[in-house]
Structure formats: C-alpha cells, structure tokens
Amino acid sequence: MARWAPQETDTMAAIAAEVIAQVGTNRTVVGVDGQDGTDLERVAAGLVAGFQQHGVSAMAAAAPSSDVDILRADLVTPFRTTGAGAGVLVVHGHGTLAPGARGLWRWSLWVEQESGRLERRADVKVAASAVLDVTDPEHPRREWNDAC
Template sequence: MTTRWAPAKKDTLRELATEIVHNYGRGRVLVAIDSDGGAGAAGLADDLLEAFREQGHAAFRASLAGFEKRPAGASRDSAPVLDESLFRRVLVEPFRMGGSTGWVDRAWDADADRAVESAWVTGPADAVLLVDGTDLARPGLAGLWHYRVWVTADDSRLDARARASAVVDNSDREHPRRRFDDAC
C-alpha cells in the first residue's frame, strides 16, 4: 500500500493566507469560505483565521448561519434562509467602513429562532473578515467578496469551483490540498 504525500494543514493554510495578504494587504478585505455544506468550510475558516493571526495580520470570523432565520410563520422544521439585509447592515457595511465602526459577527440563532445579544466588534484599518457559508457566489452576495475560497470534498459543483479565487480539496480534513484548476 502506498501513501500519497500530502501537505500539512498549517502549510496549506499559511500559503493561502500569504497569497490573500499579498493581493489584498491594505484595507478591509472580505473573504468567502464557500462550500456546498458538507466539506468542512467552517472548520477550515477557523484554521485559516489562525494562519492570518500567526502572520500578524488582523483577522475576524463570521458565519452566514448567524444571519439565517426561518420566514415568519414557517414551521420549526423549515430551513432557515439568509436575511441578506441584516447581514449587510450589521456585518458587511460596518466592516467595510473601517475606522472605529463596529460590526456584529452573529445576529440570529436559527435553532432557538431568536435574535442573539449583539456583541460589537471593531478592528484596525487593515483587516480580513472570513465568512463561511453555502453558495456564497449566489446573486446578491457574489459581488461582496474580494477573494472566494471554494472548499470541496469531491469533484462536484464544477460551476462553483470555476468562480472561486482558490479551490481547496478538504476530503482529508488534516491534509487539505490546494487545487489549481485551470480556468483558461
């Protein structure tokens, strides 16, 4: 049995963080950590956050799930949907403004079906905000991101991979691999 070599998770994520800082080192940068839901995007985003911080770059985290709620009158079994207005108003727009403007990294608890107590966050003028979620390139969100990482555990969703700035194969969570899909 042969074992394929795979880079260590920290090396893959350090390289990705270095690339993002190289291309977007100044100002407030929004990075989407996108997936179809089963590829471990949230965990990868948490680990990428640490890679930014190791390099001394200010970085923050949010999850699209923190802005999803059930439509009024919907049953508890129904899936929550993104409140895009809330997402933009309390996270995206204040983060982009920079300065001392505060933002909220989570506004809604879909499981409890209620708002969460606001915890306002501020950061320096040069900072990265990593947002994980599903289908972050959909209409209404696609133009928000400076950089978009597509996290996959298989070769499905070629359309989503083609629109990403970077593709990470996360089928082995301890050894994620950067995929360089030729989009030419």
C-alpha cells in the same frame, strides 16, 4: 509508500499569503462557501489562523443568511466601517458564493471533498478565487482549476 501532504496549518497559511498578495488586508472580507457536508467553520478558523501566522488580525463569522442585503447589513458594512487599517473578516456559510452575494467578497474560497466531486458546481467554482479540497481535513489541498 505514503505520500507527503502539507499539514492544515501550512496550507491555510499559504492561502492566507495568497490573499494578502492579491487583495491586501485593509478591511478585507473573504467569503468561504462549499459543498454540503464540508466543515466551513473549520476552514474559516484555519484561514484566520493562517492570517495570524502572517501577523494579520483576522476573525471569522458565520453567515446569517445567503441574502446579499442581510450579509451586507449584518457583517460587511459594520466590519468595513468600524475599524481602520489591516484586518480580515472571513465569512463562512453555504450560499455565500451565490450569484447575488459574490460581489461582497474581495476574495473567495470554494471548499469541496472527494465524495462530492461529481456534483461540482462549476458556476460557483469559476466565481471563486480558489478551490480547496478537504477530503483529508488534516491535509487539505489547494486545487488549481486552470483550463490547461
């Protein structure tokens, strides 16, 4: 018997709702990082669509580097200083949750897939606000990595 799983749009809208509830949407910057081989651009686009379902203006940007100074100068500072009011920037790229860059994001998402579970980066996953399993990209699952 097939198991029901939420569609990508539903999962991403639920994650967007979580961000809205936890940190708000006033020039909020979200970082998306993940295992090698994960499609971070697709996840970021899905998250942008999730924010838009909630009536929140959002856009995605590829991280030009994992260097904290470059990320701050090229993406974070311009986004936070050129507008006012509600708006979310979703920055995606491998290395965006590296120790130096973690402090740039109001909220963050670590993306992984089943094939890499043995290679989990516990340090990054602990730092992330949430973990998303994209083993089935059409039906991604929010993971709850609690210690219980």
